[in-house]
Amino acid sequence: MLDASDDGYVTEDGRKIGGVVMEMKNITLRFGGVVAIKDISFDIREGEIRAIIGPNGAGKSSMLNVISGFYIPQEGEVWFHGAKRPPMKPYEVARQGIARTFQNIALFEGMSVLDNVMTGRLNFMKTNILQQAIWRGKAEAEEVENREAVEKIIDFLEIQHIRKTPVARLPYGLKKRVELARALAAEPKLLLLDEPMAGMNVEEKEDMSRFILDVNDEFGTTIALIEHDMGVVMDLSDRVVVMDYGKKIGDGTPDEVRNNQEVIDAYLGVSHD
Amino acid sequence: MAQTQSGAEGMHSLPALLHRNATQFGDAPAYREKEFGIWQCWTWAETAAEIRALALGFLELGVEKGDHIAVIGRNRPAHYWSMVAAQMVGAVPVPLYQDAVAEEMAYVLEHCGAKYVVCGDQEQVDKVIEIQQDLHQVKHILYTDKRGMRKYDHSQMNALEDIMAEGRAGHHRFDAELDRRIAEITYDDTCVMLYTSGTTGKPKGVVLSNRNVIESARNSAEFDHLTRNEDILSYLPMAWVGDFIFSVGQAYWCGFCVNCPESADTMMTDLREIGPTYFFAPPRVFETQLTNVMIRMEDASPLKKRMFRYFMDHAKKVGGRILDGKPVSFMDRLKYAIGNVLVYGPLKDTLGYSRIRVGYTAGEAIGPEIFEFYRSLGINLKQLYGQTEATVFITVQPDGEVRADTVGVPAPDVELKIAENGEIFYRSPGVFVEYYKNPESTASTKDPEGWVATGDAGFIEESSGHLRIIDRAKDVGKMADGSMFAPKYVENKLKFYPDILEAVLFGNGRDRCVAFINIDLTAVGNWAERNNIAYASYQELAGHPRVLETIRSHVEEVNKSVAADEMLSGCQVHRFVVLHKELDPDDGEITRTRKVRRKFVEDKYADIIAALYDGSETVSTTTEVTYEDGRKGSISATLQIVDVPVVPVSHQKVAAE
Structure with missing residues (x-):
């Protein structure tokens, strides 16, 4: 059903998916003698929810780190918006409109939720430290403007009640949501989610799934996510890349992937020779 | 904007009151809602313009006179406006409980025949769409929150604000029609229809007229001297009659400001930011707040703890008396004033009650200690007793005559009578018109002279x-000697002890009363921890001799207090057991709203009851339990039966029969 033309395709629920935003071409990543990713190619299209799945140690997180520019692959090219991306620093990647959340929450524990989300606006703050110390005038206007954007995200993710609560006091599920809020505050074009639902109970997973779908729908954000929970992945994503031992063994719609023999083998386990 | 004057002198509808408020004090705040972390404000003039735009939008949609418009959502200005706009065009607003599941909602929507539904968000829209598949009656769905709605088929759906915009754009076409409809509203037209939650059977639609709502609002506002400078926080379900009277009836009559919280979870923070002057809450809100205060005080520094204890003891002694205007010595007043600066003031500020003039609690019995705590701080907390069918007010406590154990005197214009069996009847201008499409129930509840049965027994x-x-009239029985048996009255007294979670009293038709008691695991567990008592399970803790001893002393105190009441002194507890398991809705022992299903419990634990009456000291029993996943198992236990001394009563046995 997927028409892989350059103009994109239409999903089952009627969303229009655009052209290629990011393309991974023959990526190979090694750590010394260990090959984490072996010659993998796939693309991410505008407006889609793209999942990367695979058993433990398949190289999913490494793949996400390549996308986010944290790892530089030894071979292969990363194309972003039709141009080959040179090796860059993480903050340069952020400026390009890529934001991410982490598998092990990486928030500022001592700061309030509001302040944490505000840090996501860093790229929109132009005033220098001196101006911010004086605050009146330009820095004030800038803060008001950014606070407004942050408040909209707080409202969107329904975390108003913990706005002033220090992150350290929050339960795990809410921390995950705050992390998503911070990533969204950067107004990303491409949002990378590293196991957004790991360790959550069913209700929290449902909430998070709804937020991911809403983010995609409301802001048109392209989302690439890694997830263990197969049920969630199949429900959420438009297209799925399946990895096993650093290799790509499947790529397509959830249905196609589900019926792929190699994928079934990888999950149910067959001997590798 | 031209409005007809016909409603303006008579004030016999909410749109007329709105018009008065907008012309007389148009700049005063009418609504506030916290959104994006900021309190957004609408004045009465702005409110009138918004509601008019919405009413014009309704006309454009084709709303007819007499149509029902359901409103499902949390407390938001737009939802209150929808109700008044509906009244403007001659339609009947029907607010529904937003947490109701689709089936419950389906019944109500079908029963009232709502053609238009205002939904708060996508969740409610989804429910209505699900219902619509079988119902095919809803012509148009409106929603306030646009989030997630883009993908929906909008042929029969629209955002509320878009309807308002269309109304504004089309006002030349519809102004005359709208003015005509406003002018046609009479005092006896339906103002609102509210569905009672219905503990027995299907919910019933209580029809309240403009007369009911406005007279009740006027009487109660005069009773408490409410002015247009009040601030209230609207956070209770919109489908509940209390919210309609406080946030709409009284607000429009007095012209005060209605503040809507940001979300249900931020209610406590918003309460503090607004500092309402007039406040209503069910007992559990006050209980939760008090518990939080006590827990936080445990963590405070020793100096603060001592100060808190010292001044709270003083407040307990004189605070309530000062509030009631009773004589208090100068030194005590001085000490109270110092306490106010050091403890009471800051505490009230933290709770959000620093500006409160009148506070009400109702719905169920409130623990006397909780009640006294707030009153001793100088918060004028009172109780009222009411019903949807009475447009809330049946009795209220006047200032200066506030007690924990009564619900006050009849509200202005309310007549009361007590029937033979103790059931309370009332008659007032607030008495509902009818149950919608249910003449039998109307006839059985309201007699031709206008007396309404409450279903509650009292004196x-x-x-x-x-x-x-x-108690509930149907639960009140007679003991073997003819004296009154009112289980809830005693159970409530028992439940006011933090250690006791649930109590069930037996004795109907018997010569004496016995009780089942459930301990509160949090409170007793905490106590056990502090006293180095080790326990492995609920059952073990419940059977611990020292726990039994504590409970026995509670029951003994309750007996003393019950004995002081001449009518109910027969209900003293002679023997009790602490049950080996908590009464649980999964086992059908209590309802989901935690009301004990007496008959069921009586049958299920017949062996224990028998042992309570036959004088044995212990009883061995096996009980079936249902686990959360639906599996069944059983637990067996040997329970200690405890005897409690009772206060001898002699004089009352002559009474009935």
Whole structure:
């Protein structure tokens, strides 16, 4: 059903998916003698929810780190918006409109939720430290403007009640949501989610799934996510890349992937020779 | 904007009151809602313009006179506006409980035949769409929150604000029609229809007229001297009659400001930011707040703890008396004033009650300690007794005559009478018109002279003229000697002890009363921890001798207090057991709203009851339990039966029969 033309395709629920935003071409990543990713190619299209799945140690997180520019692959090219991306620093990647959340929450524990989300606006703050110390005038206007954007995200993710609560006091599920809020505050074009639902109970997973779908729908954000929970992945994503031992063994719609023999083998386990 | 004057002198509809408020004090705040972390404000003039735009939008949609418009959502200005706009065009607003599941909602929507539904968000829209698949009656769905709605088929759906915009754009076409409809509203037209939650059977649609709502609002506002400078926080379900009277009836009559919280979870923070002057809450809100205060005080520094204890003891002694205007010595007043600066003031500020003039609690019995705590701080917390069918007010406590154990004197214009069996009847201008499409229930509840049966049993205290509620009329029975048996009255007294979670009293038709008691695992567990008592399970803790001893002393105190009441002194607890398991809705022992299903419990634990009456000291029993995943198992236990001394009563046995 997927028409892989350059103009994109239409999903089952009627969303229009655009052209290629990011393309991974023959990526190979090694750590010394260990090959984490072996010659993998796939693309991410505008407006889609793209999942990367695979058993433990398949190289999913490494793949996400390549996308986010944290790892530089030894071979292969990363194309972003039709141009080959040179090796860059993480903050340069952020400026390009890529934001991410982490598998092990990486928030500022001592700061309030509001302040944490505000840090996501860093790229929109132009005033220098001196101006911010004086605050009146330009820095004030800038803060008001950014606070407004942050408040909209707080409202969107329904975390108003913990706005002033220090992150350290929050339960795990809410921390995950705050992390998503911070990533969204950067107004990303491409949002990378590293196991957004790991360790959550069913209700929290449902909430998070709804937020991911809403983010995609409301802001048109392209989302690439890694997830263990197969049920969630199949429900959420438009297209799925399946990895096993650093290799790509499947790529397509959830249905196609589900019926792929190699994928079934990888999950149910067959001997590798 | 031209409005007809016909409603303006008579004030016999909410749109007329809106018009008055907008012309007389148009700049005063009418609504506030916290959104994006900021309190957004609408003045009365702005409110009138918004509501008019919405009413024009309704006309454009084709809303006819007499149509029902359901409103499902949390407390938001737009939802209150929808109700008034509906009244403007001659339609009947029907607010529904937003947490109701689709089936419950389906019944109500079908019963009232709502053609238009205002939904708060996508969740509610989804429910209505699900219902619509079988119902095919809803012509148009409106929603306030646009989030997630883009993908929906909008042929029969629209955002509320878009309807308002269309109304504004089309006002030349519809102004005349709208003015005509506003002019046609009479005092006896339906103002609102509210569905009672219905503990028995299907919910019933209570039809309230403009007369009911406005007279009740006027009487109660005058009773408490409410002015247009009040601030209230609207956070209770919109489908509940209390919210309609406080946030709409009284707000429009007095012209005060309605503040809507940001979300249900931020209610406590918003409460503090607004600092309402007039406040209503069910007992559990006050209980939760008090518990939080006590827990936080445990963590405070020793100096603060001592100060808190010292001044709270003083407040307990004189605070309530000062509030009631009773004589208090100068030194005590001085000490109270110092306490106010050091403890009470800051505490009230933290709770959000620093500006409160009148506070009400109702719905169920409130623990006397909790009640006294707030009153001793100088918060004028009072109780009222009411029903949807009465447009809330049946009895209220006047300032200066506030007690924990009564619900006050009849509200202005309310007549009360007590029937033979103790059931309370009332008659007032607030008495509902009818149950919608249910003449049988109307006839059985309201007699031709306008007296309405409450279903509650109670009596009027001769010394003070205050009403005291005893129990649901159907639960009240007679003991073997003919004296009154009112289980809830005793159970509530028991439940006011933090250690006791649930109590069930037996004795109907018997010569004496016995009780089942459930301990509160949090409170007793905490106590056990502090006293180095090790326990492995609920059952073990419940059977611990020291726990039994504590409970016995509670029951003994309750007996003393019950004995002081001449009518109910027969209900003293002679023997009790602490049950080996918590009564649980999964086992059908209590309802989901935690009301004990007496008959069921009586049958299920017949062996224990038998042992309570036959004088044995222990009883061995096996009970079936249902686990959360639906599996069944059983637990067996040997329970200790505890005897409690009772206060001898002699004089009352002559009474009935």
